[in-house]
Amino acid sequence: MFSRAYRTVVTVPPLAWVAVFLLLPYLLMFCYSFWSVSPAQTIVHSWNLDNYKELFEKPVYWQTLLRSMWIAARVMAFSLLLGYPLAYFLSFYAGRRKDLFYQMVIIPLWVSYLVRAYAWKTILGSDGVLNTSLQYLHLTRHPLDFLLYSPFAVVLTLTHIYTPFAFLPIYAALEHIPRNLVEASHDLGATPAQTFWKVIFPLSIPGVVAGATFAFVLSLGDFLAPLLLGGPSGIMISNIVVSLFGAAYNWPLGAAISLGMLVLVVSLLFLSEKLEKKWSFS
Amino acid sequence: MTSTLTHNSPAPANSTTKPALLSIRNVAKTFGRNVVLRNISLEIAEGEFLTILGESGSGKTTLLRIIAGFESATSGEVWMGAERLDDQPPYRRRVNTVFQNYALFPHLTVEQNVGYGLRVARRPEAEIKQRTADALEKVKMTAHAKSKPSQVSGGQQQRVALARALVNRPRLLLLDEPLSALDANLRRQMQVELKSLQREVGIAFVFVTHDQEEAMVMSDRIALLRSGELEQVATPREIYSSPATAYTAQFIGHTNLLKCEIKNNLAQCSGLSWPISTPDGPTLFSLRPEHIRVGSSGANGTVRVCGRILTQAFHGATELIRVDCGSGLVLMVRTSNSIDTQKEVELEFSPSDAVLVRESPERI
Numbered sequence: 001m002f003s004r005a006y007r008t009v010v011t012v013p014p015l016a017w018v019a020v021f022l023l024l025p026y027l028l029m030f031c032y033s034f035w036s037v038s039p040a041q042t043i044v045h046s047w048n049l050d051n052y053k054e055l056f057e058k059p060v061y062w063q064t065l066l067r068s069m070w071i072a073a074r075v076m077a078f079s080l081l082l083g084y085p086l087a088y089f090l091s092f093y094a095g096r097r098k099d100l101f102y103q104m105v106i107i108p109l110w111v112s113y114l115v116r117a118y119a120w121k122t123i124l125g126s127d128g129v130l131n132t133s134l135q136y137l138h139l140t141r142h143p144l145d146f147l148l149y150s151p152f153a154v155v156l157t158l159t160h161i162y163t164p165f166a167f168l169p170i171y172a173a174l175e176h177i178p179r180n181l182v183e184a185s186h187d188l189g190a191t192p193a194q195t196f197w198k199v200i201f202p203l204s205i206p207g208v209v210a211g212a213t214f215a216f217v218l219s220l221g222d223f224l225a226p227l228l229l230g231g232p233s234g235i236m237i238s239n240i241v242v243s244l245f246g247a248a249y250n251w252p253l254g255a256a257i258s259l260g261m262l263v264l265v266v267s268l269l270f271l272s273e274k275l276e277k278k279w280s281f282s
Numbered sequence: 283m284t285s286t287l288t289h290n291s292p293a294p295a296n297s298t299t300k301p302a303l304l305s306i307r308n309v310a311k312t313f314g315r316n317v318v319l320r321n322i323s324l325e326i327a328e329g330e331f332l333t334i335l336g337e338s339g340s341g342k343t344t345l346l347r348i349i350a351g352f353e354s355a356t357s358g359e360v361w362m363g364a365e366r367l368d369d370q371p372p373y374r375r376r377v378n379t380v381f382q383n384y385a386l387f388p389h390l391t392v393e394q395n396v397g398y399g400l401r402v403a404r405r406p407e408a409e410i411k412q413r414t415a416d417a418l419e420k421v422k423m424t425a426h427a428k429s430k431p432s433q434v435s436g437g438q439q440q441r442v443a444l445a446r447a448l449v450n451r452p453r454l455l456l457l458d459e460p461l462s463a464l465d466a467n468l469r470r471q472m473q474v475e476l477k478s479l480q481r482e483v484g485i486a487f488v489f490v491t492h493d494q495e496e497a498m499v500m501s502d503r504i505a506l507l508r509s510g511e512l513e514q515v516a517t518p519r520e521i522y523s524s525p526a527t528a529y530t531a532q533f534i535g536h537t538n539l540l541k542c543e544i545k546n547n548l549a550q551c552s553g554l555s556w557p558i559s560t561p562d563g564p565t566l567f568s569l570r571p572e573h574i575r576v577g578s579s580g581a582n583g584t585v586r587v588c589g590r591i592l593t594q595a596f597h598g599a600t601e602l603i604r605v606d607c608g609s610g611l612v613l614m615v616r617t618s619n620s621i622d623t624q625k626e627v628e629l630e631f632s633p634s635d636a637v638l639v640r641e642s643p644e645r646i
Contacts, residue, residue, distance in 0.1 A: 183352050184385035186372040188399035188450065198402070202389045281388035281432065 026262075032255035041249055051256035061240065061257065068236040071155055072220040076166070078159040079215040080208065083167035087207075088200075091174035102171075109164050117228045120157045124148040124229070149231025157229055158219045165218060166211035173207025174200070205279040213272040217265050237261065303328045303486050304349065304367075304454055309358030311344055311510075318344045319510045322358070326454070326488060331480050333489045333497040335533075336507035342490045345507070346456050349488065350379050362453065378447035379456040383463065384439045386431035392442050393418065393427040399450040417449040420479070437468050444476075448483060457489045461496065473499050494534050498522065506530055513642070522570075529642035531568035536602065538574075538613050540567040540636065549633075552611035556585050556633035566639050571602060571616035573635035576627050584630045589613065591625055605629060 002010075034047045055061050090101050108116070123129045126143035134140045146152060177200060185195040223238035230236065237257065244254030302325040311319040319341045326332050336342040347353040349360060351372030360368040367375055378399070386395050394401075397414040405413075418424045421441035426434050431442065440460060447455055461469045461476075477500050480487050491497055497504050498518040506513040506521065506529075513533075514526045525531035528539055542551040542565045549558045549565065578586060589607035603621060605613050607629070615629060 178383075178385065180381050180383065180385040181387060183350075183372070184379070184381060184387070185398070185402075186352075187350060187377075187379045188402065188446065189373050190398070190402040191373055194402045198398070199387060279389070281430070 029255040029258055032252050033259050035252045037250050037252060043251065051253045052260075054253060055256055055260060061237075064235060064240055065237045065260075067151070068220055068238075071151055071158070071226075071234075071236060072216045074155045075158040075162060075219040076212050076216040078155070079163045079166035080170075080212055082159070082163050083211055084170055084204075084208065086163075087167050087171035087174055091171055092200075105164055105167055113161060113224060116161060117157055117225055120153065120160070121148065121229060124153055124156075148229060149234065151230065151234045153229040153231075154225050154234045154236070157225045158222060161225070162215045162218050165214040169210035169214065170204060170207040173204040173210075177203045202279070203281070206276040209272050209275045209279070213268060217268060220265070221261065301328060301363075302326065303330075303362065304488075305361045306345075306349070307359045307361065309345070309348060309355045309360065311341070311348065311353065312356050317510055319348075319355075322510075322512060324505055324512065324515065326486055329484045329486055331477065331487045331489065331500060331502045333491060333501035333504045334507055335491060335494060335497040335504050337492055337533075339509075340507045341510040342492075342507050343458055346379075346458055346488065346490050349454070350377055350456055351375050376453045377456060378450055378452040378454075379458065380440075380443045380447050380460045382458045382460065384431075384443040384460075386439055386442055386446070388431055390430075391427065392423060392429050392431065392434065395431065395442055396446045396449055398446060403450075413449050417445040420448070421445045436463055437472065440464065440472065444479070448479075448485070452485060454486050454488065457487060459490055459492070461491075462493075469496075476500065498534070504534075506533065508533075508642070524637055525568055525639055527640045527642045528566050528568065531637070531639050536571050536614055536616075538569040538571065539639075540569055540611075541565075542567055549636075552609045553607070554585055554587055554611070556636070558633065560638065566641055567636040568639045569613075569631060569636045571614040572600075574613060574615045574629050574631045576615060576617050576619075576621065576629060578628050578630055581630075581632075584632050586628060586630045587611075587613075588626065588628050591621065591627060594621065 032043075033051055034049070036044045036046065036048065036050055038044050086105065090098055090105075094101050121128070124147040125131070126145060126148070128148070130147060131140070131143040134144070135142075181199055181203070182195055185199045186192075190198060220236075221238055223236060223242050226234045226236040226239050227242075230239075238261075241254050241257050241261075244250045244257070248254075304326040306322055306324045306326075309319060309322040310317075322345060324332075334342045334345060344353060348355050348368070351367075351370065355368055358368075359366060362376070367377075387398065390398065393414055396417050397410045400410045400413060415424070415427075418427055421444055423434075423438060423441050423445065426438060426442075431439055434442070440463075443460070457476075461472050464472060473496060476487075489497075489500060501518055503515060503517055504521050505515045508529055514521055514530045516524075516526075521530060522534055525534065525537075531537045531539065540551045540554075542549045544550075544558060544560050544562050544565050546562070547557055547559055549556050549560075549567070551567070587607045589605035589611075592604040592606050592612065595602045600616050600618050601620060603615050603617065605615055605627060607613055613629060621627065
């Protein structure tokens with residue numbers, strides 16, 4: 001149908017892009033993860049499993065991973081708790097203002113991540129908006145120090161940043177529910193609450209799964225929020241990777257952690273895909 | 283207009299023989315500036331099969347949605363017996379609907395779909411099981427109880443939708459063009475099944491369709507809707523044999539509309555004339571093609587005219603021919619014997635078969 005030249009022009013660039021910027025780096029990482037660093041700080045190209053052994057033997061790594069997952073799980077939960085009602089309201093009750101509200105949810109996505117993270121810093125800091133207001137209102141005497149440089153700050157910021165990502169697939173799923181199903185449910189005597197739990201929610205599950213996956217996976221790999229707002233107790237696994245590739249100069253160990261993360265994330269995506277399939281009916 | 287028409291409707295729909303189950307009183311509906319329904323008054327009797335017939339955009343679905351509670355009327359009232367219906371939400375009305383595209387819940391099995399109404403009403407589990415099984419039996423879907431709606435055919439989905447509505451024993455069942463998605467054969471079969479099912483369960487049906495043939499086959503009464511107003515409400519026989527307006531005559535079956543001038547008790551129309559006792563003035567008559575005979579019987583008092591055959595259309599048992607009778611008069615004639623190559627024909631009809639109809643007023 002299309003000429004050979006045309007097909008070449010269309011298919012080669014994306015394939016080359018994937019090969020050079022995705023497959024090659026992963027391959028390099030894969031190799032690095034089996035190499036080691038000499039005391040003289042050079043990479044030793046001899047193959048061994050020491051890095052992976054270290055991952056399992058040193059508690060700091062898997063403890064940080066568990067903490068990261070716990071933070072990501074909370075971000076996921078809060079994003080769903082905020083995103084679902086918002087999506088439901090927009091899809092079913094916003095009427096003509098639907099597009100306006102939708103834009104209001106989307107616009108923050110255009111604002112730089114850094115700006116939003118720094119904004120929380122100025123809100124939560126000891127001289128921040130929140131603490132000065134609380135003191136001004138005589139609700140507290142001293143600045144609350146758990147607000148900033150804590151897992152709390154990380155969860156709050158990540159929730160703020162990733163709620164739109166949870167919202168979008170849920171909204172799309174709700175928009176896809178034929179409205180005559182809702183009418184049929186009311187017609188058969190179901191109250192609005194019964195209709196929600198028996199018809200609307202089950203049919204929106206693929207969106208919920210997709211939104212939850214977005215929120216969890218994106219927060220799990222985040223390193224900026226913990227770096228800026230996490231403090232020592234809010235360190236996440238990606239911060240360790242960053243420092244291993246940077247100051248610590250242990251690329252092999254960093255590569256091993258990265259690959260471990262990759263396996264984890266890909267399995268999660270696979271699982272979420274399965275769940276979504278199980279709950280879609282169109 | 284509507285009240286007199288309703289009053290004229292004979293048994294089995296007559297409100298004097300059976301109590302009115304649902305009464306629609308002066309209902310109007312506007313969407314913004316768009317007037318969809320105006321001044322609709324209609325009574326539906328217990329156990330009646332009433333069809334709301336109309337072209338697309340005539341407001342028939344809107345009227346149905348007002349009865350179901352998905353739309354609220356701009357003015358007017360809907361009553362079910364002594365209970366006002368139009369201020370109740372849909373889930374409190376003892377009315378169930380079979381939707382145009384069935385609206386089966388895709389995540390539930392056939393059985394769960396049918397049991398839905400009973401389950402949300404929190405009936406005992408044993409009762410739900412029994413009634414669901416009975417309903418599935420009634421529509422011959424027992425074998426597919428555990429299937430998902432997407433795994434059964436369109437005709438079967440139709441039956442499930444019917445069972446899902448009927449299992450709740452509504453006082454009134456609304457059907458919104460439920461057969462329009464089926465192919466012609468299945469559709470005819472379902473018409474018969476639906477009608478006998480309605481007889482069997484004895485629930486009043488309000489059936490919406492744009493298909494006049496379907497309306498004729500199934501209904502006890504037809505309410506013909508045109509541009510948001512009721513044109514005529516009558517039994518199929520009555521609406522066919524004595525259409526009140528030119529629109530009705532043309533919408534239901536084929537007809538010849540004769541524009542006549544009445545002068546001194548004589549109707550005159552493009553060279554035809556017959557005696558009639560109506561006040562002078564311009565008048566419209568509807569003359570059904572089957573009331574015109576080919577050839578002359580020599581009987582007294584018939585109107586005769588000669589003409590040339592323009593077209594012939596074979597319809598199986600009958601043939602529909604169009605005959606040019608000169609002076610601008612073209613008559614449609616239904617004949618059971620074939621006309622062959624004959625070009626010139628003599629036609630006759632009895633003046634009593636020409637039904638006087640009102641001109642339908644222009645509506646937007």
